[in-house]
Amino acid sequence: MPKTSARLLALLSLLQTRRDWPGALLAERLRISPRTVRRDVDRLRELGYPIVAFKGPEGGYRLDAGAELPPLLFDDEQAVALTIALQIATTSGAGIEEAAARALNTVRQVMPARLRRRIDTVEVTAVAPARREPQVGNSVLMALSAAVHDREVLRFDYESPQANDGAPPRRVQPHHLVTWSGRWYLVAWDLDREDWRTFRADRITPRVPTGPRFTRRALPGGDVAAFVTARFRGADGAGGSGDWPCRGEVILGLPAAEVSPFARDGVVEELGPDRCRVVLGSWSWHGLACAVGRFDADIEVVGPAELRDAFAHLARRYAKAGGDRSEDGPATAR
Template identity: 45%
Template sequence: MLGTSARLLELLVLLQQRRDWTSSALAERLGVSTRTVRADIGKLRSLGYPVDARPGVAGGYRLSAGATMPPLLLNDDEAVAVAVGLSAAAGGRLGVEETSIAVLAKLEEVMPSRLRHRVEAVRRAAAVVPGAGPALDLAVVSGVAAAIHGHERLRFGYVKPKGAEESRHVEPQRLVGWGSLWYLLAWDLDRDDWRVFRVDRMRPRTPTGKRFRPRAIPERDEVDFVVDRVLHTGWAHRARILVHAPADVVASKIVVPVRIEAVDTASCRVELGSGDPDHLALWVTQIGVDFEVIEGDGLIAALDRLGARVQRAVGSR
């Protein structure tokens, strides 16, 4: 049988593994009586862990959110994953760079040397290039995510491309990261339809509204829906090109939101959009392989301008 301290740690691990436990199931896993489980739950509460009890014959417990953040137990793989993620966040654009560095320092201070070596190996072997998109306010992202999780209506000001702000009232459904941007898929209560919003343009207003029952998107995957809306309604200029390279190769070379469809093992179709056709021209030429424009008058004109500019540059030699 485990000692009291070891048993408390094991109990905490179990409570973190799944949402609900019956007292009998915990007792069986720990090899103790349900009375001992109740006593151990009381000790965890005294240490600051918010454990809720569910009434009933069988009884049950769950680890809930509390007023303060109690210590968490991580296994080796979880600790390495958190450390690597913090390292990546330290070089990102979520507005948490300084906090990530501070937390990473705390974690590495107590991390066994064998795990520090694993983290350092990943850090040396990998690099994260900060995105070129706008920096995100973490408070906005976390607030939207909390509203999605709690099925709570959300009010926010939405900044349009030309700078005007309008009020929106939605039932938030899903956050989708694409390229360097984050998008919110939501049911717009004023327009009675699905809408997609760029998170960096949102200005949430608190508190959140009443709870709602999530709606199903008819005949569509949520991510595909966002991709389709962004490509067809989110950009003033859109284009489709045939690229003479495999789809996976093209995907590794483009960091902006695009849709890639394999034609065969040696070519693919790419659909992309932008508010500026000159940006489209730069993106498609940066792929570094031959391509043909299927549609997109704005892209064709921009490529003509880019080609003329390049020709002038080399023609003066």
């Protein structure tokens, strides 16, 4: 029979892997008697683990949530996953950098030497963009999450360039809390405007108490990722397809292999060793023309006419920016 300490750790590990454990099955897995299982469960309870017994044909035990956080037990894969998650938490925009660093240090201290050496080889450098995204307080995120989970009408003040001083609070039915490019957003049904809206969480100041409960509406398209993608691409969130509002087709004088890595969600078709067909989307026709123009290659516009007009407009603008160049002389700035 294993020593008591090793047996307790094995019992705790089993209790963390599934919801309910019949007592007889625990005794079989640990190779101990049901009576010893009962004694070990009592020892774990004394250490703060909220283990409850359930009745039934077989009877057994369940690890429930408690009032305090007792020591946790992780296997090797869980420990590695936790370490990586804590290292990249600094890019979450949730204002938890310091707490994540402390949690990572705590986890590392209690790891066995063999696992600590493995963890120390995992060095993740989170590179943040030059433009620092606004942080969202934990209290705000928790308030938004609670309203989404409890399906309660949320009232909040919202700071935006279009907002007027003294404007009444927004009233919404919160649906999802999502992240997009380092920012947090609330997807909700606006009760006053009777339409779906996305709100930046860093501009929200929740009001208490929350409103009445509501029956959740069906999100257009049924998928929050597709809905948010459509909104940020400028499509109609109520019924848009999620595609870019402007999509065009060109032929580039480059091999497809050189274009594909930089085509984002575009479609690249090889036409020969040095030519390829590219279909791209963007917010606007000028934006699409600029996206195509970054490739150092000859461009043939297949369509539509709006894209061709955008290239012509940019060509005039760039020519003006470059100044007039005579046939034999240098460029002359205007």
